[in-house]
Amino acid sequence: MSNSETKVEIKRLFKIFGDDPEGMLEKVRGGVSKDELNDQYNHVLGLSDINLKIPAKGIQVVMGLSGSGKSTLIRHINRLIEPTVGEVWIDGENVLEMDEKTLRDFRRNRASMVFQRFALLPHRTVMENTIYGLEIQGMAEKDAGEQAAYWIERVGLAGYEENFPGQLSGGMQQRVGLARALATDADILLMDEAFSALDPLIRTDMQNILLDLQQELHKTIVFITHDLEEALRIGDQIAILRDGQVIQQGTPQQIVLKPKDDYIADFTKDINRGRVIQLKTIMKVPNDKPGPELSAEMLVEDAAQLVTESPSSQARVTNDTGDVVGVVGINDLIRAMARPDIESRLEEL
Amino acid sequence: MDWLTEFPELGRRDLRDFRKSIDQGFKDFTRTYGEDIESFFEPLLQFLIWLEKLLLATPWPVFILVVAALGWVASRSLKVVIGSALSLFLIGFLGMWEDTMSTVSIIVVCTMLCVGLGLPVGIVMSRSDRAQAVVTPILDIMQTIPSFVYLIPVVMLLGIGKVPGLIAVVIYAIPPMIRLTNLGIRLVDKEVLEAADAFGASPWQKLVRVQIPLALPNIFAGVNQTIMMSLAMVVIASMIGVTGLGQPVLKAISNQYLAMGLLNGLAIVALAIIFDRISQSYGKRLQSHRGGHDE
Numbered sequence: 001m002s003n004s005e006t007k008v009e010i011k012r013l014f015k016i017f018g019d020d021p022e023g024m025l026e027k028v029r030g031g032v033s034k035d036e037l038n039d040q041y042n043h044v045l046g047l048s049d050i051n052l053k054i055p056a057k058g059i060q061v062v063m064g065l066s067g068s069g070k071s072t073l074i075r076h077i078n079r080l081i082e083p084t085v086g087e088v089w090i091d092g093e094n095v096l097e098m099d100e101k102t103l104r105d106f107r108r109n110r111a112s113m114v115f116q117r118f119a120l121l122p123h124r125t126v127m128e129n130t131i132y133g134l135e136i137q138g139m140a141e142k143d144a145g146e147q148a149a150y151w152i153e154r155v156g157l158a159g160y161e162e163n164f165p166g167q168l169s170g171g172m173q174q175r176v177g178l179a180r181a182l183a184t185d186a187d188i189l190l191m192d193e194a195f196s197a198l199d200p201l202i203r204t205d206m207q208n209i210l211l212d213l214q215q216e217l218h219k220t221i222v223f224i225t226h227d228l229e230e231a232l233r234i235g236d237q238i239a240i241l242r243d244g245q246v247i248q249q250g251t252p253q254q255i256v257l258k259p260k261d262d263y264i265a266d267f268t269k270d271i272n273r274g275r276v277i278q279l280k281t282i283m284k285v286p287n288d289k290p291g292p293e294l295s296a297e298m299l300v301e302d303a304a305q306l307v308t309e310s311p312s313s314q315a316r317v318t319n320d321t322g323d324v325v326g327v328v329g330i331n332d333l334i335r336a337m338a339r340p341d342i343e344s345r346l347e348e349l
Numbered sequence: 350m351d352w353l354t355e356f357p358e359l360g361r362r363d364l365r366d367f368r369k370s371i372d373q374g375f376k377d378f379t380r381t382y383g384e385d386i387e388s389f390f391e392p393l394l395q396f397l398i399w400l401e402k403l404l405l406a407t408p409w410p411v412f413i414l415v416v417a418a419l420g421w422v423a424s425r426s427l428k429v430v431i432g433s434a435l436s437l438f439l440i441g442f443l444g445m446w447e448d449t450m451s452t453v454s455i456i457v458v459c460t461m462l463c464v465g466l467g468l469p470v471g472i473v474m475s476r477s478d479r480a481q482a483v484v485t486p487i488l489d490i491m492q493t494i495p496s497f498v499y500l501i502p503v504v505m506l507l508g509i510g511k512v513p514g515l516i517a518v519v520i521y522a523i524p525p526m527i528r529l530t531n532l533g534i535r536l537v538d539k540e541v542l543e544a545a546d547a548f549g550a551s552p553w554q555k556l557v558r559v560q561i562p563l564a565l566p567n568i569f570a571g572v573n574q575t576i577m578m579s580l581a582m583v584v585i586a587s588m589i590g591v592t593g594l595g596q597p598v599l600k601a602i603s604n605q606y607l608a609m610g611l612l613n614g615l616a617i618v619a620l621a622i623i624f625d626r627i628s629q630s631y632g633k634r635l636q637s638h639r640g641g642h643d644e
């Protein structure tokens with residue numbers, strides 16, 4: 001995704017909560033930490049000098065623990081929260097400079113949102129909830145109904161149109177939230193811990209639905225989570241946030257293989273690396289021995305299974321055009337999953 | 350040490366002049382604007398009289414049937430339906446039908462006024478903390494000031510009759526409507542409101558499609574309270590010429606007619622219970638979508 005165009009660019013964004021945020025700005029720029037600001041000046045540092053390029057048509061995950069500022073960050077993209085200072089550029093427009101009407105149109109047509117606790121309208125049925133965004137856009141009732149019905153079906157809720165949210169399980173409610181967001185046809189989808197309130201099994205289910213839909217929709221998705229497994233699973237790009245600052249950005253592989261500091265290393269040490277590392281990261285110079293041909297983007301875990309099942313003890317790695325570009329032996333695969341020292345190879349990527 | 354035991358009050362003459370000037374000022378106001386104000390309320394009076402005549406002209410079985418049907422629609426409970434029909438029949442049987450119709454008509458008009466005025470005020474209050482800070486003490490005054498005190502200027506301005514009675518009832522009965530509208534809207538889930546914002550809802554779209562619908566159970570509790578309080582005001586309003594069940598009660602007080610007072614008083618109670626059950630069960634049914642949670 002490294003060479004794709006940027007859809008959302010956040011520049012020099014600061015958010016300070018308190019009575020005199022502007023006054024505190026100089027202090028923060030001068031290096032006052034979040035704790036100092038809190039203890040000595042009674043202001044809370046929400047976000048500090050955020051610079052982030054979010055690629056078009058990809059899933060950008062913003063990961064951080066509670067209090068890291070991730071929910072504050074996503075709310076700046078559609079300006080549910082006003083920044084202290086900064087810029088958010090989307091398609092050549094600065095969201096933070098839009099007037100009220102432009103901003104409303106932007107929210108109606110270009111960015112929709114899915115919420116952690118669903119935020120459905122309890123007095124409306126599934127159908128009426130899904131229609132909500134279209135109704136605000138002013139779409140004719142009949143068209144809106146058809147469009148909503150399509151998305152209800154796509155998220156697997158056909159047959160539940162007339163139910164109220166209170167009658168559905170959490171997972172089903174969030175499907176309604178997803179259908180409501182997708183129905184407006186916005187190309188930016190903001191997901192604020194959208195799956196965090198769900199049971200682990202349902203969460204995996206929802207992740208699959210999202211990934212399946214994304215394969216055909218190619219929306220620009222900003223996904224907030226506190227769960228690294230989730231971040232690695234669905235993210236094309238990950239930004240890790242701590243105390244209101246981005247401390248590392250990169251692909252899932254880069255985060256797992258080259259954690260920038262001990263804080264991130266601590267996060268990543270329990271991760272199943274076989275599900276993150278791709279063959280191209282560990283492959284060696286091609287040889288003539290036989291083996292199944294596997295894509296360079298295939299995950300180590302999947303490859304290990306295929307190689308084990310095949311008669312040979314290695315796989316031939318192919319690129320997009322089908323040419324063999326390298327080989328991986330079964331030992332390489334096992335070593336990769338067992339935390340070998342492969343950082344040096346990543347350099348070559 | 351006189352100043353310690355004697356309160357430093359205004360001189361008797363000054364005090365009299367002070368009161369006199371207020372009285373005179375209000376009298377002048379009445380003389381200048383009284384007629385305009387009266388004609389302003391004329392349509393209201395006509396409507397009230399029309400409604401009262403309509404109710405009196407309605408055959409009694411029809412009225413009982415309508416109330417029973419309303420009870421069924423609102424509550425789906427046979428107990429409410431039978432209870433309402435039976436108590437209405439009993440009221441008529443004991444010779445209080447006409448007074449009851451008068452009272453019902455004034456309660457209906459009063460409730461309409463309270464909702465019509467209270468809802469917008471409540472909405473304004475919920476949208477601005479400053480409005481809330483201004484209106485709340487006024488509501489406190491309206492609820493605590495003895496009714497007789499504001500009956501005086503109302504009567505001075507409009508004389509004795511239905512309209513001043515109506516105004517007195519509205520002053521007394523409107524505060525819960527305003528308070529509960531305000532409360533209901535303020536209690537609407539912040540996350541749902543944020544979602545409305547995120548989808549680009551305008552303030553009006555938010556109010557009409559999210560805030561009011563979600564505040565409806567509270568708003569309905571306000572309507573219910575307003576009805577109850579206007580019924581409670583019926584006796585006092587009858588002192589300034591409002592016809593209905595209050596007048597026999599008043600007569601019974603001055604003549605010590607125990608049975609008369611008791612019967613009419615109980616008729617008011619019966620009406621109150623009918624109105625209450627019907628409006629409350631409707632309010633509850635408005636929340637039915639919150640039920641059925643199977644978690």
